[in-house]
Amino acid sequence: MNQVKLNKKDYDAIIVGAGFSGLYQLICLRDQLNLNCVVLETGDDVGGTWYWNRYPGARCDTESHAYSYYFSDDLLKEWTWSERYPGHAEIRRYMNFVANKFDLKKDILFQQKVTSACFNNDENNWNVITNSKIEFKAKFLISAVGCLSNTNIPNIKGLEDFEGKYYHTGNWPKNGVSFAGKNVGQIGTGSTGIQAVPVIAEEAKHLTVFQRTANYSIPARNKPLTSEFKKHVKENSDLYKNLVKRTPNAHPFEISKRNVADVDPDELNEIYEKAWEIGGLQFRAVFNDLVTNIKANKTASDFIKKKIRETVSNKKFASILSDIDHPYAGKRPPIDSNYFETFNRDNVNLVDLRSEPIELIDRTGIKTKKNHFDLDIIVFATGYDAMTGPLINMNITGKNGLKLNDVWKEGPKTFLGLQIPGFPNLFTITGPGSPSVLTNMPMAIEQHVEWIRDCINYMNKKDYSTIETDINSAEKWGDEVNSVANQTLLPTVKHSWYLGANIPGKPRVFMPYAGGLPRYTEVCDKIKNNKYKDFILN
Numbered sequence: 001m002n003q004v005k006l007n008k009k010d011y012d013a014i015i016v017g018a019g020f021s022g023l024y025q026l027i028c029l030r031d032q033l034n035l036n037c038v039v040l041e042t043g044d045d046v047g048g049t050w051y052w053n054r055y056p057g058a059r060c061d062t063e064s065h066a067y068s069y070y071f072s073d074d075l076l077k078e079w080t081w082s083e084r085y086p087g088h089a090e091i092r093r094y095m096n097f098v099a100n101k102f103d104l105k106k107d108i109l110f111q112q113k114v115t116s117a118c119f120n121n122d123e124n125n126w127n128v129i130t131n132s133k134i135e136f137k138a139k140f141l142i143s144a145v146g147c148l149s150n151t152n153i154p155n156i157k158g159l160e161d162f163e164g165k166y167y168h169t170g171n172w173p174k175n176g177v178s179f180a181g182k183n184v185g186q187i188g189t190g191s192t193g194i195q196a197v198p199v200i201a202e203e204a205k206h207l208t209v210f211q212r213t214a215n216y217s218i219p220a221r222n223k224p225l226t227s228e229f230k231k232h233v234k235e236n237s238d239l240y241k242n243l244v245k246r247t248p249n250a251h252p253f254e255i256s257k258r259n260v261a262d263v264d265p266d267e268l269n270e271i272y273e274k275a276w277e278i279g280g281l282q283f284r285a286v287f288n289d290l291v292t293n294i295k296a297n298k299t300a301s302d303f304i305k306k307k308i309r310e311t312v313s314n315k316k317f318a319s320i321l322s323d324i325d326h327p328y329a330g331k332r333p334p335i336d337s338n339y340f341e342t343f344n345r346d347n348v349n350l351v352d353l354r355s356e357p358i359e360l361i362d363r364t365g366i367k368t369k370k371n372h373f374d375l376d377i378i379v380f381a382t383g384y385d386a387m388t389g390p391l392i393n394m395n396i397t398g399k400n401g402l403k404l405n406d407v408w409k410e411g412p413k414t415f416l417g418l419q420i421p422g423f424p425n426l427f428t429i430t431g432p433g434s435p436s437v438l439t440n441m442p443m444a445i446e447q448h449v450e451w452i453r454d455c456i457n458y459m460n461k462k463d464y465s466t467i468e469t470d471i472n473s474a475e476k477w478g479d480e481v482n483s484v485a486n487q488t489l490l491p492t493v494k495h496s497w498y499l500g501a502n503i504p505g506k507p508r509v510f511m512p513y514a515g516g517l518p519r520y521t522e523v524c525d526k527i528k529n530n531k532y533k534d535f536i537l538n
């Protein structure tokens with residue numbers, strides 16, 4: 001354990017998590033407001049999501065020149081990314097660079113998993129206990145635990161009997177996994193699975209991919225950055241800063257104003273072909289109405305399905321992979337490096353779980369309705385109990401014994417994704433109801449972290465002890481979250497983790513705010529300029 005000075009009685013703020021959110025929150029509160037803070041982190045280093053996601057092929061799908069903090073011009077000058085999309089190891093190096101530059105590790109306690117957090121009504125502060133049974137107290141509790149940190153291994157009969165090894169991509173061993181000479185089975189073909197398949201197939205003796213729902217993917221066209229581009233990024237950091245703050249998803253490209261109906265079929269095809277060659281999430285931005293109009297969306301969906309069929313030479317595989325049941329980008333759209341091409345390899349097999357569901361896992365592998373697959377390793381790329389899972393997992397108790405797990409039984413209720421009724425002085429960075437997972441995350445994080453900093457600064461200056469929201473504000477905000485989501489195709493996808501539909505028994509509530517980061521920022525700024533009167537201050 002590192003040597004953080006434990007000052008149990010009077011931390012001003014406890015920050016949980018040392019990823020992008022936690023690091024910047026520490027800088028804002030400790031260095032800008034001069035507060036006494038501690039960061040509690042489960043892992044043994046900084047990185048957050050990227051600390052745990054070391055699976056083969058793990059790479060960010062935001063282009064590196066925008067996957068950065070923008071708060072520090074020095075940092076923008078000093079750090080240089082090497083590839084179009086940063087890989088997991090380079091992102092961890094970046095986060096360590098930030099932690100060292102701002103001398104953050106002296107205030108981070110590693111290997112401290114929060115096991116409970118309880119609001120003390122008499123003292124108006126939070127009591128936080130970790131797995132080491134250390135108790136911390138602070139006026140403010142700030143969750144920086146991320147949206148995708150609660151891994152989901154499906155409850156498949158017999159897993160405990162399996163004599164091989166199994167791993168979840170979101171909790172990957174630090175020293176890696178050797179696939180050489182092994183028969184590997186991978187369950188899951190979301191953004192993660194699509195990245196892992198090509199890399200595992202390169203190394204393993206044999207890979208069987210178990211696909212339940214077929215998925216779209218656009219080539220990432222990842223490549224090393226040229227020195228000209230690196231220079232261009234440094235010289236234009238203000239331009240990119242303005243761009244990411246202006247675009248709804250905080251990506252470094254504009255969304256076209258043109259609709260699909262504005263172009264003729266030849267032009268349409270030319271636009272998609274060009275976007276396919278450029279690669280990446282820009283594909284989604286070539287028309288304005290792809291995520292709002294099902295007819296427009298079908299043109300993109302059909303184009304991608306055709307590309308899949310052209311790429312995959314085994315007709316049966318091509319049909320299974322292109323039999324996609326939802327609109328393009330209705331789920332988080334993956335991007336890949338040689339995903340569909342990998343199914344042309346001799347050592348790769350594809351199993352369609354819709355026609356032969358998994359019945360059980362036994363000592364030697366996976367048994368489906370029709371076959372048995374002998375395996376040495378099973379990789380679960382099966383996603384997360386997203387957004388609410390990491391918060392509920394902390395066993396948070398608010399005012400008068402109110403348990404978060406109980407109040408969110410029918411789905412999360414928050415005001416702006418920042419505060420929960422009944423939980424004073426608890427702030428949730430990128431909480432449910434905020435743009436979070438629908439954006440380039442570091443941008444959404446900077447906006448939240450700075451808003452929280454300004455709010456705490458205001459409270460301290462005015463000598464307020466508590467800030468809280470009420471159920472009316474949370475319900476009104478929930479209506480806004482639903483209303484903007486319903487203007488898109490996103491809530492129409494049945495098996496989406498945005499809706500909690502990937503976790504059995506989880507309430508179906510559309511969780512992220514789909515109105516875009518600029519519109520959301522405007523709402524938050526208005527509240528700040530109005531002296532936080534939309535909250536209850538005491």
Ligand code: NAP
Binds near residue numbers: 353
């Ligand atoms: P995911 O999108 O939830 O995908 C999970 C996959 O596992 C799906 O194919 C799902 O099938 C399958 N699955 C789950 N339970 C199953 C079961 N019982 N039997 C068979 N299949 C099952 O999770 P993810 O791929 O880890 O991605 C989560 C999010 O992480 C992404 O959407 C993205 O936001 C983020 N991410 C980002 C990057 C990046 O920046 N490049 C990379 C990876 C992940 P169904 O579709 O049928 O449920």
